[in-house]
Amino acid sequence: xxxxxxxxxxxxxxxxxxxxxxxxxxxxxxxxxxxxxxxxxxxxxxxxxxxxxxxxxxxxxxxxxxxxxxxxxxxxxxxxxxxxxxxxxxxxxxxxxxxxxxxxxxxxxxxxxxxxxxxxxxxxxxxxxxxxxxxxxxxxxxxxxxxxxxxxxxxxxxxxxxxxxxxxxxxxxxxxxxxxxxxxxxxxxxxxxxxxxxxxxxxxxxxxxxxxxxxxxxxxxxxxxxxxxxxxxxxxxxxxxxxxxxxxxxxxxxxxxxxxxxxxxxxxxxxxxxxxxxxxxxxxxxxxxxxxxxxxxxxxxxxxxxxxxxxxxxxxxxxxxxxxxxxxxxxxxxxxxxxxxxxxxxxxxxxxxxxxxxxxxxxxxxxxxxxxxxxxxxxxxxxxxxxxx
Numbered sequence: 001x002x003x004x005x006x007x008x009x010x011x012x013x014x015x016x017x018x019x020x021x022x023x024x025x026x027x028x029x030x031x032x033x034x035x036x037x038x039x040x041x042x043x044x045x046x047x048x049x050x051x052x053x054x055x056x057x058x059x060x061x062x063x064x065x066x067x068x069x070x071x072x073x074x075x076x077x078x079x080x081x082x083x084x085x086x087x088x089x090x091x092x093x094x095x096x097x098x099x100x101x102x103x104x105x106x107x108x109x110x111x112x113x114x115x116x117x118x119x120x121x122x123x124x125x126x127x128x129x130x131x132x133x134x135x136x137x138x139x140x141x142x143x144x145x146x147x148x149x150x151x152x153x154x155x156x157x158x159x160x161x162x163x164x165x166x167x168x169x170x171x172x173x174x175x176x177x178x179x180x181x182x183x184x185x186x187x188x189x190x191x192x193x194x195x196x197x198x199x200x201x202x203x204x205x206x207x208x209x210x211x212x213x214x215x216x217x218x219x220x221x222x223x224x225x226x227x228x229x230x231x232x233x234x235x236x237x238x239x240x241x242x243x244x245x246x247x248x249x250x251x252x253x254x255x256x257x258x259x260x261x262x263x264x265x266x267x268x269x270x271x272x273x274x275x276x277x278x279x280x281x282x283x284x285x286x287x288x289x290x291x292x293x294x295x296x297x298x299x300x301x302x303x304x305x306x307x308x309x310x311x312x313x314x315x316x317x318x319x320x321x322x323x324x325x326x327x328x329x330x331x332x333x334x335x336x337x338x339x340x341x342x343x344x345x346x347x348x349x350x351x352x353x354x355x356x357x358x359x360x361x362x363x364x365x366x367x368x369x370x371x372x373x374x375x376x377x378x379x380x381x382x383x384x385x386x387x388x389x
Contacts, residue, residue: 008357012141015360021144025134028144029127032151033160036126040157040371040382047115049164055079056087063094064111067101070255086326086376090164096251099195100166115163121172122159126151128175136213136343139352145359146343152366153286154329154373155336157382167330170197178210178337183236190240191247199334201244202321205314206337208234213344227310272377273323279379280328283372287365288339294358295342298349311341329373 015021021028043051050056059076073091080088104114129150133143150156159168173193177186190207193200211233230238252258273280282289299308315335322331346355371382 008360009353012356012360015144016141021140025127025130028130028147029123032126032129032147032156033123035148036122036151036157037160038385039152039367040161041385041388042161042163047112047163049111049115050087051163053080053084053087056084056091059091060094061111063098064101064104064114067098067105070095070257095255096198096248097166097196098251099192100169114166118159118162118166118168122156122168125159125168125172125175126156128172128179129156132175132179132340133343136340137347137355139355142343142352142355142359145356145363146339148363149286149288149291149339149359149366150336152363152371153288154284154371154382155333155339157371158330158333158373161382162330165327165330166196167333169193170200171333171336174200174203174207174334174337177207177237177240178340181233183232183239186233186236187240187243190237191243194241194244195247197334199318199321199331201241202317203334203337204237204241205317206335206341208237209311209314210337210340211237213340269326270323273325273328276328276374276377277319277323280322280332280374283374283379284329284332286369286371287362287367288342290358290362290365291339291342291346294350295345299345302349307345311338326376328375330375 020031046052048057049060055076055078059071059073062076063071071091071094073088076091077088100114100117104110104117107113109117126147130143130147133146134140137143137146155171159171162168170193173189173196177189177193180186180189190200190204211231212227249258285292296308315338318332318335322328325331346358350358370384373380373382
């Protein structure tokens with residue numbers, strides 16, 4: 001096993017000699033964005049929501065013009081084709097996801113401006129990935145390889161490909177909250193993110209754990225008292241959640257409906273999603289499955305039962321949501337803070353050389369494997385740039 005591991009020492013040494021990993025995070029983010037777009041190229045020829053469904057595009061345009069009013073979906077859906085019920089269901093929920101339309105309306109940038117902003121947010125997501133990874137593993141090369149994992153998987157690629165849901169902006173708000181030291185920035189990021197997509201709120205237990213990463217004693221000898229003893233950043237996180245709840249209750253009061261539940265399935269859908277979950281996880285994580293496996297095995301070997309239990313509990317909300325909805329991959333991708341928690345576990349129980357080996361093996365696997373997603377019980381592919389050549 002050691003002999004096999006050493007096969008990867010040469011590419012690690014060559015990569016280290018280039019000093020690429022030590023470059024500024026803004027430059028590395030640009031490189032990772034190029035990788036993400038090359039391996040899963042967005043179709044910028046259709047740079048607007050709901051390509052092929054003019055009625056749905058009109059509904060989105062209406063929301064951006066009237067962000068504080070519920071979308072009259074029934075009026076627009078009169079022109080919907082029989083196979084477009086999924087679009088109707090999503091539009092019924094979209095009224096409550098008003099953060100991006102509201103800001104776009106205030107800035108007078110419209111739908112196109114919002115989509116361009118999401119491209120920028122997807123780039124900044126990869127920039128912050130490098131910064132946060134450096135903070136976690138204390139090694140430029142390992143942090144760069146974590147960035148490669150993001151840029152070659154659904155997490156780093158979907159924001160560039162998404163012209164409908166604004167998941168790229170929501171992903172960015174999650175990582176912004178994890179990175180920031182500012183009470184105000186964290187609070188606004190969580191509130192804004194939750195009003196972009198509720199899954200930002202669902203994943204706050206994982207964000208909460210990430211905010212404990214700087215306090216190693218909390219994770220080394222974890223107790224419920226230590227876990228519940230909040231630092232300033234975790235208080236800001238909770239305040240952001242409270243503000244989200246207040247805004248949603250206010251909207252529910254104004255509109256006479258607390259939430260849109262369209263697209264949330266029942267037992268028949270849950271059963272299907274349970275059977276598809278291994279595929280959803282593997283296709284979303286790709287090479288990072290190796291990191292998750294070794295981190296979990298290390299924690300088990302070190303008998304860190306409390307840490308594994310807390311981590312599993314923190315994952316339950318987002319896994320539960322993934323099983324309840326049709327858009328599985330984009331839902332599970334919201335759990336990406338788990339990458340940093342697993343990297344932290346590796347840092348505690350492996351030496352630097354072994355961490356680098358695991359990360360470069362994982363990165364190579366992600367590079368070689370196409371990016372797939374699971375939605376409506378079917379598998380789709382984010383296609384490489386070669387299809388346009």
